Amino acid sequence: MAIDNEQRPNPDALLAQARREGRGRLKIFLGAAPGVGKTYAMLCAAHERLKDGIDVAAGVVETHGRKETEGLVKGLEVLAPRHVEYRGHAFREMDLDALLQRRPAIALVDELAHTNVPGSRHLKRWQDVEEVLSTGINVYATLNIQHLESLNDVVEQISGVKVRETLPDSVLAGADEIELIDLPPEDLIKRLNEGKVYVPEQARRAVHNFFSPGNLTALREMALRHAAERVDAQMVDYMRSHAIAGPWPTRERILVCIDERMDSGRLVRVAKRTADRRGAAWVAVTVETTRTLSASEADKDRVAEAMRLAVQLGGETVTLQGEDVVTTILAFATERNATQIVVGRPRRLGLLDHFTATVTDRLVERGGALNILVVGSDGEAKSKTRRSVVQIPTDERDWLGLAVALLAAAIATGLGFAIDPWLPVASISVAYLLAVMVVAMRFGLHPAILASLASFFAFNFFFTEPRFTFAVSDVQNLLTLVFFLIAAFIVSGMASRLRTQVHASRESARRTGNLYDFGRKVTAAATQDDVLWAVVHHVADTIRGKSLVLLPVEGRLAVAAGYPPEDQIDDKSSAAADWAWAHEKPAGRGSATLPAALWLFLPLKTARGPVGVLGVQMSEDADLPSPEQMRLLETLADQAAVAIERTTLVSDIETARVATERERLRSALLSSLSHDLRTPLVSIMGAASSLITYDEALSPDNRHELAQTIQDEAERLNRFVQNLLDMTRLGSGTLKPRIDWADLGDIVGGAVERAARLTRSHTVKVEIDPEIPLLCVDAVLLGQVFFNLLDNACKYSGPGTAIKVWAKKAHDHISVEVADQGPGIPEADREKVFDMFYRVSQTDSQAAGTGLGLAICRGIVEAHGGSIRAESGLHGAGTAIVIRLPLPAVAQVAPEPEGA
Known part of the structure; x- marks a missing residue:
């Protein structure tokens, strides 16, 4: 049996229902303020589920010392909290892993908006709940209305208290069930005075601040309204998923129909007043048909003005497409579960209108259970409409058309004679x-x-x-x-x-192509200058005139781009631009504000506020933009504002990234200085002090040991300072290799000899391929590379282990490897270890370096045209630093065979 389209289940509703399959259900106990009994109600519901044989476990319950609540916790399984240390204090947090492993049928999670201690898996507790729900576990949670993000400013304005812990409105909107825990303000204040909410001292402060009767009444109203809206949304989803036509008049929803033949502004105001009196949501709807596409510019502008008025008055606007206006409106009303439609009284301007049914007549006839409010029109609007209907254009093209009509009749007459x-x-x-x-x-x-x-x-x-x-x-x-x-x-x-x-189709295609071309240009533009040039060039080409963009610079608007190139405007135009910027409304030529200006200015607005002003100046033959051009300009201005904001955001993100990186380097440098500079200094000062204080009492061996300590620590300090200087020279580009012929064996041997004091508790093995020719390198810098690698190998491998250095020749390069037998570098860190100040996390007490040695090695090797990387050592043990250096061009030529 065929199913009518209007009775088919909504695909979006069915898809949303399918997505919930396999996911736990979330029930939120919503309250207006602390102390209304949310946790108490949640625990009572948990005990009822236990009686039904359902497995219930509490992930976290905050009793706040209330005896009634503590009594309800008894008999429930409460998972042990996770203890977290932060800034010297111990905190208790919900053990998410233990809850997921326990996997009860219902988990109790109190204080849904709670912020977890830094170091936890998620930043907020509601994110923990999302993970629990994704595993199929049902969750009971509590929430106060003031913790919703969208109400943060409102709550602060009402109560004077800034709520720090908030959660997105989507969490409440996504709840499968909401139970409102309501308590009159008088009863809550009584509970507060009895010490059932806070301790007496806190209770006295709370009554005079947050818990005043006015604040509680306002919070209670918000909680009731949000709960009602959520229930209403659930009802609409149910109707859509079950193909129920409706409407169900559980809550008022008003639709106002906008048409070019009606006094649309009056209709919008009537709908607004009606919605305010009933506390209902309202939507302004217009239907585009082939007839409306061919309407006059004045009629199109009237409809656009009415839709803008609806937005200004806080309503929602929707544009529908369809040839049958009545059927389209009724289908939309059914989808939105509307209860009332506001339409204008039809005006019968011609003889034919008295014998045909108007849109209003057909809505009344087919409205069914819908209430149809017919609004009359005033005389002024009627006279305007009548004048617009009988007005006959008299431009040159019309006279040409009349002349061609007579000529066509004459030609047809001649053809008739033939x-x-x-x-x-x-x-x-x-x-x-x-x-x-x-x-x-x-x-x-x-x-x-x-x-x-x-x-x-x-x-x-x-x-x-x-x-x-x-x-x-x-x-x-x-x-x-x-x-x-x-x-x-x-x-x-x-x-x-x-x-x-x-003609209408061509114009629509032209507008669409124009917007598509503009969107493509501004999307492809990478910098703000490119975006501004694309904007002014495209707008000027669209209106066949001039355009410019003004952006704020040090609190004042300045011309940022213009086409044709323009760098200044007159005083009147400047005043109009400032007004458009300050009030976010059009100003200048052709507008109601400062019309004496030579330019028309449109504000470039985004959700974050105005970002600039777009100025346009028509060509001499078109003094003012037509309504159609005006609508197109407003659309282009919106797209331009978004494009400019995008480049600004990219610049802000890059600035923030650079600042973060600079702060990270600064912190790393200070940490490195505090450790690697202070440690050798303390050792030197201690040894020198001992020599001075106990000089006569010290044996020659002791004096030699102290002197040796001073020398070792001074050399260590010197290496640290040298590393900083080398890194500074690499960063500024002043470290240039002094290329000369050198033997790799001599370079490695010199580095091993120089590091003899560091490697005295290790065995160093060197294997150099004798076929390696002389290299064109800076022997001093390359020796510093091998010294740094030997230093690293000594630090991160235990005493008695071997350090191996070997090199072999390949076709066009040589490979040098320095391998140790230490704990090794995790694969995820093998590229990062060459960054400045980066250190691999150590779990033991191994000595930590400055994080500069490998960064310097990479800079020197890359300056020689080579590469350096970290790999696992032999059989996966330890770390191997592999260096590839190019062979000199003369060394790559194969030698001639003997006897040739």
């Missing part, structure tokens, strides 16, 4: 119909009507008996003339309508 000897009189009328159709398709309705009348009289005068008179002697000819005139009018109307629709 075919008159061979065809009957009735066939000659086809030539006149063809002329009428051509005129209608080319010049519109009025010239087509004139062509019809001219053809009628010419056909009568020249081709009906008696000829060359307007008299008609034959009844058959009379009927031919009458039917010809009727056919001419019908053809002219249909051809004119077709012409209008084609």
Whole structure:
């Protein structure tokens, strides 16, 4: 059996229902303020579920020392909290992993908006709940209305208290069930005074601040309203998923129909007042048909103005497409579960209107259970409409069309004389119909009507008996003339309508193409200058005039871009731009504000506020933009504002990234200085102090040991300072290798000898391929690389272990490897270890470096045209630093075989 479209389940509702499959259900106990009994109600519901044999476990319950609440906790399984240390204090947090492992049927999670201690898996407790729900566990949670993010400013304005812990409104909107825990303000204040909410001292402060009767009443109203809205949304989802046509008048929803033939502004105001009186939501709806596409610019502008008024008054606006206006409106009303439709009283301006049913009549007839409010129009609006209907354009194109209509009738008459000897009189009328159709398709309705009348009289005068008179002697000819005139009018109307629709389609395609081209240009622009150039160039080309963009610089607007290039404007235009910027409304030429200016300025607005001003100046033959151009300009201004904001956000993100990186480097440098600079200094100072204080009591061996300590620590300090200097020179680009021929064995041997003091508790093995030729390198810098690698290997491998250095020749490069037997570097950190100040996290007491040695090695190796990387050591043990250096060009030439 076929199913009617209006009764089919909504696909979006079914898809949302399908997504909930396999996911736990969330029930929120919602309260207006602390102390209303949310946790108490949640625990009572948990005990009821336990009686039903359902597995319940509490992840976290905050009793706040209330005896009634603590009594309800008994008998419930409460998971042990997770203890977290933060800034010297111990905190208790919900053990998310233990809850997921326990996997009860229902988990109790108190204080849904709670912020977790830093270091936890998630920042907020509601994110923990999301993970619990994703595993199929049902959750009971509590929430106060003031913790909703959208109400943060409102709550602060009402109570004077800034709520720090908030959660997104989507959490409450996504709850499967909401139970409102309501308590009158008087009873809550009584509980507060009895010490059932806070301790007495806190209670006295709370009554005079947050818990005043006015604040509690306002919070209670918000909680009731949000709970009602959520229940209403659930009802609409149920109706959509079960294909219930409705409406169910559980809550008032008002639709106001906007049409170019009605006093739309009056309708919008009536709908706003009606919605305010009933506390209802309201939507302004307009339906686009082929007739509205061919409407005059004045009619289109009236509809656009009414829709803008609806937005200003706080309503929602929707534009629908459909040929049957009544069917489209009723379908939308059913989808939105509307209860009332506001329409205007139809005005019958012509004789035909008195014999046809208007949109209002058909809505009343087919509205069914919907209430239809018909609003009358005032006399002023009626006179304006009547004048717009009877107004006849008188531009040059209209006069040309009238002249062409007469010419077409004359041409048709000549053609009639040519075919008159061979065809009957009735066939000659086809030539006149063809002329009428051509005129209608080319010049519109009025010239087509004139062509019809001219053809009628010419056909009568020249081709009906008696000829060359307007008299008609034959009844058959009379009927031919009458039917010809009727056919001419019908053809002219249909051809004119077709012409209008084609023109409207072309204009719509042109606007769409214009917006698409503009969107493509501004999307491809990477910098703000590119975006501004694309904006001014495209706008100027669209209006065939001039355009410019003004952006705020140090609190004042300045010309940022213009086409043709413009860097300043006159004082009147500057004042108009400042007004448009300050009030976020159009100003300047053609507007109601400062119309004496030479430019028209449109604010570039985004959700974050205005970002600039767009100025336009029409060409001399078009003093002001048409309504159609104005609507297009407003759309372009919105897109331009978003594009400019995008580049600003990119710049802000880059600035923030650089600042973060600078702060990270600063912190790392200070940490490195505090450790690697202070430690050797303390050792030097201690050894020197001992030599001075206990000089005579010290044995020669002790004095030698202290002196050796001073030398070792001084060398360590010198290496640290040298690393900082090398890193500074690398960063500034002043460290340039002094290339010369050098032997790799000598370089490695010198580094091993220089590091002998560091490697005395290790075994160093060096294997150099004898076929490696002389290299073009800076021997001093490359020796520093191997010294740093040996230093690192000694730090991170235990005493008695071996450090191996080997090198071999490949086709066009040499490979050098320095391997140790330490704990190794995790694969995720093998690229990061070459960044400045980066250190691999250590779990033991190994000595930590400055985080500069490997960064310097990479800079020196890359300056020689080579590469460096970290790999696992032999058989996966330890770390191997692999260096690839290019062979000199002369060394890459294969030697000639002997005897050649």
